[in-house]
Amino acid sequence: DADVTQTPRNRITKTGKRIMLECSQTKGHDRMYWYRQDPGLGLRLIYYSFDVKDINKGEISDGYSVSRQAQAKFSLSLESAIPNQTALYFCATSDPNNEQFFGPGTRLTVL
């Protein structure tokens, strides 16, 4: 079984809709991250959490929110989706050496 899982894997939604992307991990890591990947821009950090009570904004947090429900779960929400949020989204965890373990990704399309 995968150590970091994301649901859904693909999602098509309409402008203005609220959606949630979910991430679960079985690695027992305290640190979790949400990244967005766009062609030519690499992986940009949206939000990160170093433990259940710790939530931090990344480089591009506007338009997004997160919830850390438990050590194993970290959700990303788009309150009102817009077309330029169309991207590939990755959840990741990291170990104490900061090695990152990525989930399989969620491809989001906002029409």
Added chain:
Amino acid sequence: QQPVQSPQAVILREGEDAVINCSSSKALYSVHWYRQKHGEAPVFLMILLKGGEQKGHEKISASFNEKKQQSSLYLTASQLSYSGTYFCGTELEKTSYDKVIFGPGTSLSVIP
């Protein structure tokens, strides 16, 4: 704050060598290297800590020049399986929140 990677893209024939560079304008604590194959998630290659160390992983190695705040990834005798996008990630001072900021990536294509 995003590190700069060069080149943006490179095409190699099997057996050729390549170097991918990553540089930052800020003092770094560490540099990370990841490879992402098409349609897959990024996968960890190695971490280099400040101190100018060099690390190796099969025929892929890297160095970290602390004075220049630059890291280089060396791929020797490239194989078809090396194709993908290579990302460097940089971590600033260890005393601050040590999140990793990734560069834009370098696309590497190895052809027969």
